[in-house]
Amino acid sequence: MKACYDNDDGSLIYGKKIISFFKVMIIETFLQVLCFPPKFARSVSYLTDREISLEDSYGRQWMATVCNYNGSLAIRQGWDKFSGEHDLKVGDFLVFHYVPDDLNFIVQIFETTGCEKIKFSCNIGKEKPKEKTYQEITTIEESQSGKLLVHKNFRVILFL
Numbered sequence: 001m002k003a004c005y006d007n008d009d010g011s012l013i014y015g016k017k018i019i020s021f022f023k024v025m026i027i028e029t030f031l032q033v034l035c036f037p038p039k040f041a042r043s044v045s046y047l048t049d050r051e052i053s054l055e056d057s058y059g060r061q062w063m064a065t066v067c068n069y070n071g072s073l074a075i076r077q078g079w080d081k082f083s084g085e086h087d088l089k090v091g092d093f094l095v096f097h098y099v100p101d102d103l104n105f106i107v108q109i110f111e112t113t114g115c116e117k118i119k120f121s122c123n124i125g126k127e128k129p130k131e132k133t134y135q136e137i138t139t140i141e142e143s144q145s146g147k148l149l150v151h152k153n154f155r156v157i158l159f160l
Helices: 038-043 079-085
Strands: 011-013 016-024 051-055 061-069 072-075 093-099 104-110 131-137 140-142 148-150 154-159
Touching: 016 038, 038 072, 061 079
Parallel strands: 051 104
Antiparallel strands: 011 016, 016 093, 051 061, 061 072, 093 104, 131 154, 140 148
16 A cells, blocks of 8 residues: 555555555654645645644544644644643654545554554553443422423433
8 A cells, every 4th residue: 555645546444545654653742733744745735724633443433633844745734732741752653544524634653563552541441431420300390280200310321
């Protein structure tokens, strides 16, 4: 598979056309900004000042913004949160699959062992998503006819 594309070729992922590139985290500045490879940047220059999403191997998404950074197209705003929450380190190898129709980057993270990183220091993926449950509520009201009306119980669960 080619790493970057100048044309409409591309691979498919989940039935959607994608273009891909990889980055090896080699200097500490990768924690604050991620510059696109020049050839990839030329093919997505329309992303400048656009909001995109970064999706990890669990399907969780972070919003970020593409910008011009020291003459390169880069992800800066929002990247620090993504890199911090995924405990990126020097030597990590990231593969980015860009889904143009969705303005979405699916990001695979590989450790220096060559294996995909699936455990993150911030507890992402270590346990089920946390649930916040609101207490069940039952209300009883008396109608004008003297009969009692019972409203059904309900429970709301939010996944955080």
